[in-house]
Amino acid sequence: MKPKHLALAAAAIAASAAVAQTAIKYQKPPEAIEKLVGAQPIPTASLSPDRKLLLIGLPDGYPTIAEVAEPRMRLAGLRFNPTTYSPSVDSYRTALSFQPLDGGPARKIAGLPTPLKVTDVLWSPDSKHIAIVQRFEKTAKTAPGLKLYIVDVASATAHPLAATLKLNSVLNGSPCEWMPASTGLLCKTVPTARPAAPKPSEVPTGPHVSENLGKATPAPTYEDMLATPDDEDQFEYYATAQLTEIPLSGAPKTILKSAVLDNVEVSPDGKYALVSIVHRPFSYTVPYERFPMLTELVELKTGKTIHLNDRPVIDNLPIVRDAVPTGPRSYEWRSDAPATLVWDEAADGGDPRTKVEIRDRIMKLDAPFVAQPTVLLELPMRPARRIVWGNDHLALIAVSRWADRKAAMLSFDPSTNGTAKTKTLWEGSSQDRYHSPGMPVTVPNAAGKRVLALTPDASAIYFFSPGASPKGDYPFVATLPVDGGKPTILSRAADPYFTEPIALLGDDRVLVRRESQTEPPNYFVQTMKGRVAPIAVTHFPSPYAGIAMPTRQLLHYKRADGVDLSAVLWTPAGYDKSQGALPTLLEAYPAEFKTRAAASQVSGSTNRFVTFGWGTPVFFTQTGYAVLQNTSIPIIGEGDALPNDTYVEQLVASAKAAIDYSSSLGVVDPTRVGVMGHSYGAFMTANLLAHSNLFRAGIARSGAYNRTLTPYGFQNEDRTYWQAPQVYFNMSPFSFADKIKTPILLIHGEADDNTGTFPIQSERFYAALKGQGATVRLVFLPLEPHHYGAKESVDHMLWEMERWLDTYVKPKEPVAAAK
Structure with a gap:
């Protein structure tokens, strides 16, 4: 923790109650909560391309604070x-193992390194091998780094591949991709011959200067930006x-040397690689994704x-959604063609406020890439996702517009000469x-690229x-x-199960992940028309066996202005109304909507098995609270109105x-309700305490409270501070600190990496x-980013929250403020 944060945390603890403290060690929550925190995660599964085998993986639990404290650099919007x-x-x-879909016995994999720390799992297109990326820590026997291992599926054995090479995953994403013929992988590797890492100068050679010569360069308040020439050198080095092409047999081959490689994507025919190279001059105000970027093709x-x-730095985009x-x-390969490139180009100068009929164009260029690009599509809205390719005559593209929340799914014929005509398959909000x-x-497909799943007669597209x-x-x-028309539903989840389709298996079968309130998630094979009972593929046990679990119900009610609302009400195991109304914790995260109809829609399912992620409020049912x-x-x-102009009124x-409503059910005691939220939910919590008397206490985690510190927009607010100063003032709980008389607990990660929620906010x-x-x-959690990870941090957070709730919410009579 930084010295200023240590001092501030000590001061906060000293001021919090009648008993002053100068230091505090990590604490643990009550045993009933600790049992849930320490439960084993539910396994995950990855399906082979031939759809015959699942690779079962056991996720890691919470890392220790010692692991979180490993060396870390914070540069160009990255932490590595x-x-x-x-x-x-x-x-x-x-842990990794194989599970056949036909119901055969599970198989263990021999030869895996120990302890196993697999960050990436990559099936070969032919399903015969799996590449795994193993992270080694420094020990007496191993050097730190990422190494590549290959699992032979037939024999269920693993071995290292190119053991002398280390992989480079600094710029995020998987460092490797399979070659389409399954002969090997194309990887980003640490250069084998390079000088020692540059060392920051300990004695300054001059001031650090930034300047702007009249160019408008608005930007959000990003974390971890470059700040000095030393930072630039360190970022470039790492x-x-x-x-490097790494074959399954034979020597690795270096394709490109010493470049700041961002994205790398192999063409479906395996002859080319599309590469993005970050280069100088670097920026001190935007993350690396916006640095100058060279895009090239490499003949392998x-x-x-x-x-x-060669794209220049992106530092002057309008602060408005849909600006590009x-x-x-957005270069990409057409997945169903040997080597065809497509990309987007704005037809409106990149500014969505410009009134034009054509917003974006999709361009294409075929191998050998010597002709001039041609226009494939002209679109009235921005592409929302990558194109989903089907065949020579069918592809889909999703488009959207933020201003009115309009969206559509369009189909087109990619073989059309000139600009293809689109057909609207769906449109709405x-x-x-x-x-x-x-x-x-x-x-x-055979190259390992994803293509549309069509019905056998190719007349319809499957949707999940x-x-x-x-x-x-x-x-x-x-x-x-x-050709357009209404969808035909083939299979739908039914009570008491939440049944999520995962993959089509052919022959009218689908792989699903099924769970219920009492049954943990497991994988099943079922027919889409439900002619036979689903067949269980996995049998994962409940991680909470032997623990009394809370129950829940979905509530429907109305706001005073008639808007339909909902919430999930959790109550402790065995609770009934005869036991009296309960102290309650309300959790929420505000969301902006353009219509009342959309705002009233329900999300989530009460048929899901409860799992306890680090941030859930449901933990506190175990100590006697109801939870909303x-x-x-x-x-x-709606219409021309802007949501945030009436933010406070709608919030309250x-x-x-x-x-x-929940108190009318006899479950919630309206005189004993606390409110909590994380990030934008923390902002909400502070505003509710500033503008209402509904709550006994508040818990705000990793929030932003003074919007003048995020002057170029925040959340979904596109207006800048100078365009709407009164909105920024009215929405900032900092402006109303003198009105907050309700006890409030502030928790923040000392190393928050989220845009806008700098620790200075708390x-x-x-x-x-x-x-x-x-x-x-005020509690600062050392080393923690926006979402907390270390077991010690999560335990201590829950201890702080439980203590706060027990002090200020649970008692029948309000606790007087400390004098």
Whole structure:
């Protein structure tokens, strides 16, 4: 922890109650909560391309604070470990095994390294091998770094591949990709011959200067930016990689040397690689993704490069949704063709406020890439996702517009000479979950690239949908005619199960992940028309066996202005109303909507098995609290109205409606309700305490409280501070620190990496509240980013929250503020 944070944390603890403290060690929550925190995670599964085998992985639990404290650099919007050339916070699989879909016995994999720390799992296109990326820590026997291992599926044995090479994953994403013929992998590797890492100068040679010569360069408040020439050198050194082809047999081949390689993607025919290279001059105000970027094609056989584009730094985008840079962007391979490149180009100068009929163009260029690019599509809205390719005559593209939340799914014929005509398969609001068709299903082709899954007669496209409804989510499998029309639902989840489709298996079969309130998630094979009972493939036990679990119900109620709202009400195991109304914790995360109809829609499902992620409020049912989770807090701006102009009024009205309705059921004691939120939910919490008397206490984690510190927009607010100063003032709980008389607990990761929620937000808010005589406690969690990870940090966070709730919410009579 930084010295200033140590001092501030000590001061906060000293001011929090009658007993002063100068230091505190990590604490643990009550045993009933600790049992849930320490439970084994539920295994995951990865399906082979031939759809015959599952690779079962056991996720790691919480890392220790010692692991979180490993070397870390914070540069160009990244956090990475310079000894392993990998993200400083990563998730691992700590065990792997095979499970056949036909119901055969599970198989263990021999030859895996120990301890197993697998960051990436990559099936070969032919399903005969799996590449895994293993992270080694420094020990007496091993050097730190990422190494490549190959698992032979037939024999279920693993061995290292190119053992002398280390992989480079500093710029995030998997460092490797299979060659389409399954003969080997193309990887970003740490250069084999390079000088020692540059050392920051200990004695300054001059001041560090930034200047802007009249150019408008608005930018959000990013974390971890470069700040000095030393930072530039360090970033360039560690992000530099070689592009190396690593065959399953034979010697590795260097394709490109010493470049700051970002994205690398092999063409479907395996002859080319599309590469993005970050280069100087670097920026001190935007993350590396916006640095100057060179895009090239590399012939893998010869190493010859073909220049495509050299994009300058992106530091002058309008601060508005849907703004994009001018020039080519978002290069990708057409997945169903040997070697065809496509990319986007803005037709409106990159500014969505410009009134034009054509917003974006999709360009294409075929191998050998010597002709002039041609226009493939002209679109009235921005592409929302990558194109989903099907065959020579069918592809899908999703488009959207933020201003009015309009969205559409379009089909087109990619073989059309000139500009292809599009057909609208679906259109509506991007916030309308009830009528969305879901996502088109894809399957891997022979090259390992994803293509559309079509019915046998190619007349319809398969879709998987979350199946949102007023009763909650009931996922389904459907087909949508390629010529347009209504979807046909083939299989839908039914009570008491939440059944999520994972993959099509052919012969009318689908792989699903099924769970219920009492049964943990497991994988099943079922027919889409339900003619036979689903067949269990896995048998994962409950991680909470022997623990009394809470129960839940979905609540529906109305806000005073008639808007329909919902929340999930959790109660302790064995609770009934005869035991009396309970002290309650309300949790929410506000969301902006353009229509009342969209704001009223229900999300989630009460048929899901409860799992306890680090941030859930449901932990506190184990110590006697009711919990209102996922409480609807819609902020609506219909037509020309802007949601945030009435943010406070809608915020308070939504919270009041939840408390009024749940207390009318006899479950929630309206005089003993606390409120909590994380990030934008923390901002909400502080505002509710500033503008209402609904709550006994508040818990705000990793929030932003003074919007003048995020002057170029925040959350979904596109206006800058100078365009709407009164909105920024009214929405900032810092402006109303003198009105907050309700006890508030502030928790923040000392190394918060989220845009806008700098730790200074909590520092200054605490100072303001303390100066006004509020009851407030500030807790900084050392080394933690925006989402907390270390077991010690999570334990201590829960201890702080439980202590705060027991002190200020649980008692029948309010606790007087400390004098």
